[in-house]
Amino acid sequence: MQIVFYLLLTLIVFVAMEGVTWFTHKYIMHGFGWYFHEDHHQPGYPHVFEKNDFFFVVFAIPSILLFYFGTWNGINFLFFIGLGILFYGIAYFLVHDVLIHRRFKWFDKTNNYYLKGLRKAHKIHHKHLGKEEGECFGMLFVPLKYFRM
Template structure:
């Protein structure tokens, strides 16, 4: 039970970490890697922005490694929470929102529509410093209002 709470807590905490990373790193000194993601119709399968997946994967892998040595411990479950968030991020951001893969084209859920709208608002601004709505799973309620009628 405790390990499940550590995994869930890490997953939830990752939204805050992702928000801060998106606002202050990706739209800050990491703009070089993130900028192509804000260009409409970017023609390549991969973006420089995809490097951030590696940035988040490394701590997760290290936590898995140290979380089984000398025996299974809480570090493993922190790594698991990061991994689960990364999977959710991929499915929501790359598959559902940006449709880089055509897996869920017919999805018409109010929550997913609100996330898509919030992300579109974020991408309306093409510059480094103009931006709003840096979250991925938890966005302001105003983006869901029209879909909850």
């Protein structure tokens, strides 16, 4: 029964991370953290790494700490919170960096309805080159209108 709780906790944290991502993207990345996020909104940024990659490190730190404290005296619930954050980070990397921005050419051609909707929503987000007037700050859950376009 405990494993069901831990799996459910991991799933809840994974889903909750979409809200954390939306909030962070809208109010931090497009706010006082714009210095790190700005290059991500510049078309044709030629480097393998962006200053925006700093946020991957920021999100990895809590996950690493939760893994550490979640295995201190055997595995406890903190480990599974860290696991939910890690799984979201992997999904974010695969969807945002691989599928949408094609920083790696792994999934170059997809006809998947859901993935095409995510890509459309993110293109709308990037049509704004400045930090103001942004829209579509989420990553995995975007408004339904982008699936109808």
